[in-house]
Amino acid sequence: MSDVQRFDYAGTGLEDSVPQAPWELVSRWVREAQEAADERADVYEPSAMAVATVDRTGLPDVRTVLLRFLDPRGPGFVTSRHSQKAAQISDTHLIAATLTWAPLFRAIRFRGVAQQIESDITDEYWGGRPWGSRISAWASRQSHPVASRQVMEDTVRDLAQRYPDMGNPDDVPVPPDWVGYRIHPQEVEFWAGRPDRLHDRIRYAAASPADLDDAAAWSTTRLQP
Numbered sequence: 296m297s298d299v300q301r302f303d304y305a306g307t308g309l310e311d312s313v314p315q316a317p318w319e320l321v322s323r324w325v326r327e328a329q330e331a332a333d334e335r336a337d338v339y340e341p342s343a344m345a346v347a348t349v350d351r352t353g354l355p356d357v358r359t360v361l362l363r364f365l366d367p368r369g370p371g372f373v374t375s376r377h378s379q380k381a382a383q384i385s386d387t388h389l390i391a392a393t394l395t396w397a398p399l400f401r402a403i404r405f406r407g408v409a410q411q412i413e414s415d416i417t418d419e420y421w422g423g424r425p426w427g428s429r430i431s432a433w434a435s436r437q438s439h440p441v442a443s444r445q446v447m448e449d450t451v452r453d454l455a456q457r458y459p460d461m462g463n464p465d466d467v468p469v470p471p472d473w474v475g476y477r478i479h480p481q482e483v484e485f486w487a488g489r490p491d492r493l494h495d496r497i498r499y500a501a502a503s504p505a506d507l508d509d510a511a512a513w514s515t516t517r518l519q520p
Contacts, residue, residue: 304488306400309495313515317483317499318367318507324403324485325365328396337398344372346478347391348383348409356383362394363420364412364477367508370394370405371412371477373420375437381474384409390478400488405480407504412475421473422464429467430454437472479504484518494520 314320328341342362349355356379364371370392374381384390390409395402421429434450441447458467481504487495496518505512 303490304400304492304494305490306488306494308487308489309485309497313485313497315510315515316508316513317480317485320485321370321403321483321507322365324396324401325362325394328394328399328401331396331399335398338396341396343394344370345393345395346372346380348380349387349389350379350383351386356380364416364475367506368410369407369478369480369507371475373417373473373475375432375435375470376472376474377439378437380438381476384476390476392478402486404482404484404486405478406482407478407480409476410479412477417473417475418469420475421469426460426466430458432473433458433467433470480507481505483507483513489520492520496520 325341328338331338332341340361343359344362345357346360347355347357358380360372360374360380362370363373388408391404391406393402393404424432430451433454434447460466481501483499485495485497489495498516498518499513500516501509501512501514
């Protein structure tokens, strides 16, 4: 293709000396991406995370969700039990995800198993969502066909009448299909874009899924770009 756009990557990269466990870098890069979004127009939705699962036949599936939880046990997100990703997680428990911040020349990849997040944590997060987002979650049977957009909008209107916005976290009850998943990682890879495509890649690997701050569990390898 003669019209391929080319961009050089001016990232600062990763030094040879990296933490023994990935948590320090994960938490710092996520924080710095969030800070950059407050200051730069080219860093938008820094919590966007591509999540990949596989169905029972082994066919992979990928979609974008929002990173809503992050602690040393791994990154987490919320969804519906009716969704395809929930069904695939139930079948295989296998999961992978990527956080990519192209303007910052950074990305983090996770591979591991999905664990359901404790309901008290996801319920607390539910109460902090905007009222409209809570209504939409009730209106949508995620991943299932619908006759038209009008059907969804009619459902939203009916639910808005049932659960009016009073400005309280419990205006809309937690739906029965509300669920959160945590990616308990076995591999974590950091990518830092460098000039001339000579990028830095550092991969952390554990013998089995491990907490991100468990220094004894992780080994590191520098990968060629």
